[in-house]
Amino acid sequence: DQQVKQNSPSLSVQEGRISILNCDYTNSMFDYFLWYKKYPAEGPTFLISISSIKDKNEDGRFTVFLNKSAKHLSLHIVPSQPGDSAVYFCAASPSFNTNAGKSTFGDGTTLTVKP
Amino acid sequence: DVKVTQSSRYLVKRTGEKVFLECVQDMDHENMFWYRQDPGLGLRLIYFSYDVKMKEKGDIPEGYSVSREKKERFSLILESASTNQTSMYLCASSLGTGGQPQHFGDGTRLSIL
Numbered sequence: 001d002q003q004v005k006q007n008s009p010s011l012s013v014q015e016g017r018i019s020i021l022n023c024d025y026t027n028s029m030f031d032y033f034l035w036y037k038k039y040p041a042e043g044p045t046f047l048i049s050i051s052s053i054k055d056k057n058e059d060g061r062f063t064v065f066l067n068k069s070a071k072h073l074s075l076h077i078v079p080s081q082p083g084d085s086a087v088y089f090c091a092a093s094p095s096f097n098t099n100a101g102k103s104t105f106g107d108g109t110t111l112t113v114k115p
Numbered sequence: 116d117v118k119v120t121q122s123s124r125y126l127v128k129r130t131g132e133k134v135f136l137e138c139v140q141d142m143d144h145e146n147m148f149w150y151r152q153d154p155g156l157g158l159r160l161i162y163f164s165y166d167v168k169m170k171e172k173g174d175i176p177e178g179y180s181v182s183r184e185k186k187e188r189f190s191l192i193l194e195s196a197s198t199n200q201t202s203m204y205l206c207a208s209s210l211g212t213g214g215q216p217q218h219f220g221d222g223t224r225l226s227i228l
Contacts, residue, residue, distance in 0.1 A: 044219050045219070095213025
């Protein structure tokens with residue numbers, strides 16, 4: 001039972017356009033949602049997060065939207081740049097006891113931004 | 116700047132060998148994690164530790180063990196390496212409170228021949 005799903009293995013967009021990466025989850029106990037970016041031969045790096053009490057969080061070109069009723073979140077990148085080409089992982093974590101800080105990851109979406 | 120260091124970028128071992136993967140963080144983080152990444156399977160948690168000498172199994176602990184004798188160091192042990200353990204292994208650390216991002220090392224590409 002996969003608790004965090006990224007249904008699109010890949011996405012290709014033109015430079016300057018919007019990239020929208022989607023993520024669905026099933027566990028209602030998740031309180032925090034995070035996005036990571038991973039380049040080849042490097043570890044993932046944290047990009048942006050959102051808590052369950054919010055529905056939007058913005059950081060520069062990156063915005064994450066959360067729809068709790070639908071158990072769905074999305075990452076918007078505007079405008080997309082070739083340097084954004086990477087694998088993007090969605091992750092979710094609870095906030096209680098020893099599981100705090102432990103995240104469940106999706107399988108990732110490979111974003112390609114074409115010049 | 117925060118740093119998670121994995122001892123090797125590439126490692127080649129033989130079937131049946133005992134393999135040690137080492138990870139050190141310099142951020143005084145409570146949590147440390149070991150994942151493996153395989154094509155199309157995302158990041159799968161092997162073990163995590165929320166304090167010194169404390170450990171919990173993740174999603175795929177079979178064939179692995181861990182050791183955390185000091186806060187900054189978390190070791191992954193393959194007791195008897197097998198070819199299906201050929202993978203990219205990633206170590207991460209985070210603060211103990213909810214919602215904190217994990218900081219990853221650059222990974223160890225392990226090949227078992």
